[in-house]
Every structure is written in C-alpha cells, then in structure tokens.
Amino acid sequence: MAELLFEVLSEEVPARMQAAAARELERLAAEKLAALALSYDVLQTFVTPRRLTLVVTGLPGRQPDVMEERKGPREGAPPRALEGFLKAAGLTSLAEAELRETPKGRVYFAVRKIEGRSTRSILPEFLTELLSALNWPKSMRWGEGDFRWIRPLQNLMAIFAGDPLEGTFALSGQDRLAFTGRTQGHRFLAPSGFSVSGFDDYRIKLRQAYVILDARERRKIIQEQCEALAQEASLTVQADPALLDEVTGLVEWPCALLGRIAPELMSLPPEVLITSMRSHQRYFSTRTPDGELADRFIVVANMEAPAASPLAATIVAGNERVLRARLTDAAFFWEQDRMEPLEARIPALQSVVFHAKLGSLAEKAMRIAVLARRLAEQLDVDPLQADRAAMLAKADLTSGMVGEFPELQGIMGSYYARHDGETAGVAQAIAEHYAPLGPNDSCPSAPLSVAVALADKLDTLTGFWAIGETPTGSKDPYALRRAALGVIRLIVENRLRLPLASIVAEAAAQVLNELKLREQLEPIRALDYLIKEREGRGRLVEVGRELLEGLDIAEVDEERIRFVVDSLLTFIADRVKVTLREKGVRHDLVTAVFNLGGEDDLLRLLMRVEALQSFLDSEEGANLLVAFRRAANIVRIEEKKDGCRYRGPASPAELLAEEEKALHQALEKAQGQAAQALKTENFTGAMEVLARLRTPVDGFFDHVTVNVDDPAVRANRLALLSQIGATLGQVADFSAIEG
Numbered sequence: 001m002a003e004l005l006f007e008v009l010s011e012e013v014p015a016r017m018q019a020a021a022a023r024e025l026e027r028l029a030a031e032k033l034a035a036l037a038l039s040y041d042v043l044q045t046f047v048t049p050r051r052l053t054l055v056v057t058g059l060p061g062r063q064p065d066v067m068e069e070r071k072g073p074r075e076g077a078p079p080r081a082l083e084g085f086l087k088a089a090g091l092t093s094l095a096e097a098e099l100r101e102t103p104k105g106r107v108y109f110a111v112r113k114i115e116g117r118s119t120r121s122i123l124p125e126f127l128t129e130l131l132s133a134l135n136w137p138k139s140m141r142w143g144e145g146d147f148r149w150i151r152p153l154q155n156l157m158a159i160f161a162g163d164p165l166e167g168t169f170a171l172s173g174q175d176r177l178a179f180t181g182r183t184q185g186h187r188f189l190a191p192s193g194f195s196v197s198g199f200d201d202y203r204i205k206l207r208q209a210y211v212i213l214d215a216r217e218r219r220k221i222i223q224e225q226c227e228a229l230a231q232e233a234s235l236t237v238q239a240d241p242a243l244l245d246e247v248t249g250l251v252e253w254p255c256a257l258l259g260r261i262a263p264e265l266m267s268l269p270p271e272v273l274i275t276s277m278r279s280h281q282r283y284f285s286t287r288t289p290d291g292e293l294a295d296r297f298i299v300v301a302n303m304e305a306p307a308a309s310p311l312a313a314t315i316v317a318g319n320e321r322v323l324r325a326r327l328t329d330a331a332f333f334w335e336q337d338r339m340e341p342l343e344a345r346i347p348a349l350q351s352v353v354f355h356a357k358l359g360s361l362a363e364k365a366m367r368i369a370v371l372a373r374r375l376a377e378q379l380d381v382d383p384l385q386a387d388r389a390a391m392l393a394k395a396d397l398t399s400g401m402v403g404e405f406p407e408l409q410g411i412m413g414s415y416y417a418r419h420d421g422e423t424a425g426v427a428q429a430i431a432e433h434y435a436p437l438g439p440n441d442s443c444p445s446a447p448l449s450v451a452v453a454l455a456d457k458l459d460t461l462t463g464f465w466a467i468g469e470t471p472t473g474s475k476d477p478y479a480l481r482r483a484a485l486g487v488i489r490l491i492v493e494n495r496l497r498l499p500l501a502s503i504v505a506e507a508a509a510q511v512l513n514e515l516k517l518r519e520q521l522e523p524i525r526a527l528d529y530l531i532k533e534r535e536g537r538g539r540l541v542e543v544g545r546e547l548l549e550g551l552d553i554a555e556v557d558e559e560r561i562r563f564v565v566d567s568l569l570t571f572i573a574d575r576v577k578v579t580l581r582e583k584g585v586r587h588d589l590v591t592a593v594f595n596l597g598g599e600d601d602l603l604r605l606l607m608r609v610e611a612l613q614s615f616l617d618s619e620e621g622a623n624l625l626v627a628f629r630r631a632a633n634i635v636r637i638e639e640k641k642d643g644c645r646y647r648g649p650a651s652p653a654e655l656l657a658e659e660e661k662a663l664h665q666a667l668e669k670a671q672g673q674a675a676q677a678l679k680t681e682n683f684t685g686a687m688e689v690l691a692r693l694r695t696p697v698d699g700f701f702d703h704v705t706v707n708v709d710d711p712a713v714r715a716n717r718l719a720l721l722s723q724i725g726a727t728l729g730q731v732a733d734f735s736a737i738e739g
Helices: 015-035 079-089 119-133 199-208 214-233 241-249 268-279 310-337 343-349 363-379 383-392 400-404 412-419 425-430 445-465 480-493 502-519 526-533 535-551 558-582 587-594 602-617 621-644 658-681 681-693 694-703 710-727
Strands: 002-010 040-049 050-057 066-074 098-102 105-114 153-160 166-173 175-180 183-185 194-195 254-260 284-287 293-302 354-355
Touching: 002 119, 002 183, 015 040, 015 050, 015 119, 015 214, 015 241, 050 199, 066 079, 066 354, 119 153, 119 166, 153 175, 153 183, 153 602, 166 354, 214 241, 214 254, 214 293, 254 310, 268 293, 268 310, 268 412, 293 310, 310 400, 343 363, 343 383, 343 412, 354 363, 363 383, 363 445, 363 502, 363 621, 383 425, 400 412, 412 425, 425 445, 445 480, 445 558, 480 558, 480 602, 502 558, 502 658, 558 587, 558 602, 587 602, 602 621, 602 681, 621 681, 621 694, 621 710, 658 681, 658 694, 658 710
Parallel strands: none
Antiparallel strands: 002 050, 002 153, 040 050, 066 105, 098 105, 166 175, 183 194, 254 293, 284 293
16 A cells, blocks of 8 residues: 655645635545545645645555446347447457346357556546646636646645656646656745655655644644733733634744834724734734733744844834834824714715615615614614614715725724714614624624614615515625525514514615616715705704605505515525524424414514424424324315315314314314414413314324215314314414424
8 A cells, every 4th residue: 555645836825725725635636536446545635825735545556457347239149230249349259258148038248357557657647637627716827728726836746655756747838847756845944845755754854844734733833822922921812713724824834923013003993903913914913901902913924033033023123114004004094084074975975886776875875774764663762863873884985994994894984973973872883784794793782783784784685686686596796695694683682573574665665766766867866965955963864765755756566565575585584594404493394484474573483483393392292293294184185086175164063973073172272272372472382282182183083084975074074184284374384394
C-alpha cells in the first residue's frame, strides 16, 4: 500500500475561498478514485494561502483485474450474427467463447480478463482531471487555453510511494507545468525549494520552512497568541469567529502583535473603530475589564517577529500608521455628516433607486412610515414616533460614513439622530430596523424598534410579491427568505398577536397604488410633497397617507391584493416550517394547522402546533390518529364506489347499536367543548377533549359493521364516520399529518 501526496502551489488564494476549495478537492478526489476502482485508507486535504494539498494513504500498487462478460447470440444463430459477435468481442473463433444454458437456450458468452493498470501510470491522468474539474467562484483563464484557476500556478508537486510522478499539466498551448518532487516554504522566510519524500516529511519540512499546513492548528495558534497578548495588557479579545477564520487564511506563519489606536481618534463611535479595524485591516479589537472598547488592537503578521524585536516594532508602527490614516478619514466623515441634520438627507434618497419597479428609497421610506404607523397601533406605541423613526431610518445611506462603511447603515443613523435631538426610542429604532439579519443576529425587543423593523421587512416582501419578483428554487437575489425569517422572529420572540393578513393587505394595497400612479403620472414627487406640506416634525406622520389618499386614482385590484396576501402568507408558513423543523417540530403539523385556513396569527399558530404535537405524542393521540385514518379511508372508498358524498352529522333516529349511539353522543359533546376551548385559545384543552374520543371510537370499530345491507343504516354510519373527521378538523387537518 502506498501514499499519494499532491500539492498545488499558487499565488495567494482569497481566504474566503480556501475552505470550500479544500472540501471540493476532497470530494472530487474521492469520486474519481472510486471511478478508477482504487481503494484507499485515508484521504485528506489541507489549505494555506499559497497551497492546496491532497494526501491519500493506503493506495494499492495497481487496479484490480476486471472480468468483462459479453452476451452473444444463441447456438445455431445465422453466420452473420456469429461473425459480428466474434468481431465485437475480439475473438477469432467460437471455440474461444463459452456456451451456457439459459431460459432461452444455449447462448454464447465472451469472457475477457482486463488486467488493471499500475496506480503510478494512472495517477498523472487522475491529477490532471482533478485540477481541471475543480471550480472556483471566480477564476482566471491561463493564456489562450481553457484552463481556469483562482490565481496563477507556480508548482505542482506529485509524489507516489516516495518518488515523484512523471507527467505534465497543460496550462495553455505550449505552456505546461511538470509534476515535481519539490515545493517551497514561506514566501519570505524560506523561499528556497526543497525535496519531499512523503507526507510526514512534507509536513515537517514545511514547518521548518515557516509554514503551518493545518488550518485548524493555525487558527488555534492565532487565538492563543491573541488571548495571551490581551491578557498581558489586562484586556480581552473581542470574540469574532468569522474574522479569526479569515485571518487563518491570510497567514502561513502567524505572529500576533499588539498595537495602539491614536488617543485623539478614540472619540469616534466604537462601531466605527471596530468596523475600520475589522473590515479594512483585519485587526482584532480588544476591550477593557469593564467592557469598553480599548485603545489597543491586535494584528496578525505573516512573519517571524518576536515581540521585543526591531522587526516587530517596525510592523506595529506601520500598522498603526495605516490605521491612523483610515480612522482619520472616518473622523472627517463623522464631522462632516453631523453638520447636516439627518432629516435633511431624506430628499437625497429620492435619487437612490430601491428597485426599478418599486421606486426610490424615499418612496420606500414613506411606505415604511405608513406601515409602521399601522403596526404602532397594534403594539401600543406612539404612531408619531414610529412614523418619525421610519422616515429617518434610511437617511444615513447618503452619509459619507455609510458610503465608506456600508456595514454601519442604521447604526450611524442612530448616532446622527441622537446628535439632532431625536428621542432615544427613535434613535434605537433606526439602529435596529435592519435586524435580525440572520439566525445569530439579536432580535429587537423595544416595541418602537419592532414596529419599524417589521414595517421595513413587510414592505420589502409585499413589494416584491406585488411585482412578481419572488424567490424561485435556490435563487433569492433580494434575500426575501431572510426577510420572512426576520418577520417570524420579530413576531415570535416578542410574542406579538398581529392580524398578519390584514397588515399585508394594507401594505400590498399601498405598493399597488404606487404602481398605478407610476403608470398614470410622471414619477411621483414624494419628497417634494413632503417638504412642501410638512409644517414641523409632527407633520411627517401624515405624509405617506396623504400622498396615497390625496390623489385621484382607480381602486387597487382586490383580486391582486388577495393573491399577494395568500401567496405571501403561504411563503411565510413555509419559512415557519423550516424554523420549526430545525427545532425538531414536524413540518406536517404546521401544514395540518395552516390547512384550516383563516389563521394569520403566527403566535396562535405556533400554540396550536405545540398543542397538536403534544397530543400526537400521547398514546390517546396516536391511537385516535390511526382511528381517524381508518374512518377516513372507509368513507373515501365508499364515496368513490357510490359516487356521492357522506357528510355528518348522523341522524340519531338511524342509530341502532349502543356503540354507535355512544360515539354519536361523544362527538356531539366533543364538538361543542372543542369549539369553546378554541374560542378561548385553550388549545391544550381542545386536545384533551379530542383524547376522550378514543374509547367510543375504539368501541365503534370493535362492535359495529359499517357496510350492512340496510342502505339507510349504512349511509348513517358513513355519515357518523365522516363526523369524526369534522370534529377533529376543528383543531387541525388530520389528513395532512404524516406517519
């Protein structure tokens, strides 16, 4: 058994692409080795900024032999058929073929042994195919050829069983790279090449040449170095796993060093300092024992530079100088942006297109304001404050700071709002109106923030649904799935009781009204209207409503609104299923509740689902589900046979057996009790009512025959069975429950 070691040395690969490339290389190698019938013990991949490495241990010396069998014509077949068989099978006479008994008589078979090729002769072709098949999100074409790679290749090291493989890889035309048994270490610390005999030798010599091959080891070293530096300065490192992963992909020999932020720049908002250090420089932020942002940062150099050495001092000074320049620019934007009130930036949003069909960000801000006012009434929030926050929420997008640091949108708006004298609630709502952006993002809890964040997401969703730009398959260019998940989290985590259908209907009507306006008039001068009519801050609350209600336009197509509401709520329901499935809740239970229709209160929906799951997890619930299916199947089969529908309630006069009378009485009683429990949202109580049906249902099936000779009795018993489904159907659509 032998080992294959393959390394692709190139210019620096972007950190964000390295892990995916290593996984793809591992997958492709496994697939191609399986196709070649080459077994192995262990297959591993490693990645650094400059190298992508594959090591496969336990490879055999050659492929296994294969017996190829070809079925031919029957004995006594025409000569031409026999000649064709011999030619196709590579035989010279029928004596070389085997005659076998088959159900169709004696048949000729050609059996040929194909000897496996040596693994060494196969591997150059295997590696060539591997290189050509690996795809990158972005790639560069080599010269005039078809080969594409993320960065220019420098060397291909291929070693099998301790010796280099022979062969070359065509890059473009006459440009080829030969497989070698040599590689290089760190670009600056050990640029000279060296020979390698195998993976263990390779790993050891790389470390001697200042390269740590394993990304997990580099990550651990970086984390430990950063924590040690911070601890020495009585600080802590701000946790940032994503930045740690990225820095791991930037260095082959990590060396963490501590730098200082210029004192005069510490007056900038902490978010500005952190974003500038993180996004532009890949520095780690530190915090003081009381949690405040410290004036120290950690840079991870790709160099051997002991802390007390002149080289370390030079590196730190250079990074401090670069950071000062970055933060000086930020300080300029900070001062310039505050010279203009946030409200004065609203007109500039008119020139920023949100979507070609949905207008500018100014128009979106006005729609959000109208919707936020509506939600404020539901959340017992001051509508004036909700409208004010919504109108100002997008204004910071025209600021210099957000232009330089797009990640700070919303956050900078909140700082500027406080500077302008806006209330703390309005400033907080501006900062949080994009949240939650993902599953790990915190969810706003302040009612005003929730109202504006919900309005923003619901406007986006209804807008794109109104123009028919909905997600298809895996494509979701406008992140509408994320917006829907944000709506769900805002509602569920804040325990909100909202009539979602009516709110979506109002939002859809607002969007569709604007679409009709654009068809009938020149582009809406929304901000001109706002500026002209507003008499003060308080006037902002009526702007959106006046714009839409003050113009003479045709009524919105009600059918289109219903379509938007129904399809969007179905989409949100699908996202709820995904969310619950991740929490271990069965998606069919969500469907069973949604199928009842008329349920647009997500919180009530989840309460129903939780009660239904607890019910079905009980012995009574599981047995009742089996009984329901039995009853439903009987009714369905008989309806199909008779060509009619049997619907309850059953007639008491036609009930003969004591068991069917008992079931009828139990169903009548359960129907009323369940309805009362549902009315008071006592879903657990409704399930308990249904659980009491188990005994009479079991008694019916044990002692009553449905298909009797008397047509009237038979029809009444079928109606009684259908009444079981109707009673259970008050709580959920049991026919949608799987398993």
